[in-house]
Amino acid sequence: MFSEVELIRDVTVDAENIKSDGLVSRPQSFIMTRLLEDLVREKASKDHGYFLAVTSLKKIGKMKAVEESGDVFFPVVFNCRTFLPYEGEILQGIVHCIYRHGVFLRCGPIKYAYLSARKMPGYQYVYGQKMACQKCGHDRKPLFVSNEFAKIENGVVVCFMVLGVRWFENWGNVKNEFGVLATLEGDSLGPISLSGSGELDL
Structure with missing residues (x-):
């Protein structure tokens, strides 16, 4: 959900960026740039999302x-657009x-959306295997196929419902x-386009 x-x-402003008179050169521009850099590093919060x-x-x-340290800091109040996934939400x-x-699946800033085969009613896993063509063999990539021949494969956009959400503050390389x-x-969940679709822009 967007908020x-x-x-x-x-x-924080490092000491080397403070002039001899104790002031910061172009303070609003500098502070805004540093704020954006800090938010990129922080990326998300448990309460507000991405x-x-x-x-x-x-x-x-x-x-x-x-x-x-001689550093200084400014408390900054600002409005921010955020995205926090919640249970029951429909996403792509x-x-x-x-x-x-x-x-x-990837969904905007979400890198770790997992769709279990048990939560794909009517779909069957098809193994990747070698297939012969006229001049050379080529790979058939693994995919899921439904009883109506709809395919879930790499690059396909899938409409799904959020079943659960978990916050990982520090889990291995995931922060x-x-x-x-x-x-x-x-209703109305499943693949909605063919391979080659671009990344969704949230």
Whole structure:
């Protein structure tokens, strides 16, 4: 779900960026750039979801100093557009990995949306295998095929419902990400386009 939220962050300015008179050159531009860099690194939060865009800068507070380092920081209040997946929501994702037991999809900023084969009623897994052509063999990639011959394969856009959401703050190499469990159990869910579709833009 998309939301517009008000957030506050302390934006740090390194000592080397402070002029001899104690001021920051072009403070609003510098602070805005640093704020955006910080949000890109932070990426998402458990409460608000993924940070998509800063829509307005509401207030830059008074400069405060960190005595030990000589750095300073500014409390900044701003509005941000966010995306937080929730159970029961209908989303669209692009298939990028296929396994016997299910597929992984990407959905905007969500990298880890898993659709289990058990949640694909009427679909059967088809093994990847070599097929002979006139001059050389070529690979048939694995896919899922329904009783109506609809295909779920790499690059296909799939409409799914969110079955569950989990927040991963620090799990191996995964930091500040949401994991989503998907299902096709419901009306009007399943593949909606052929391979070659572009990444969905949230």
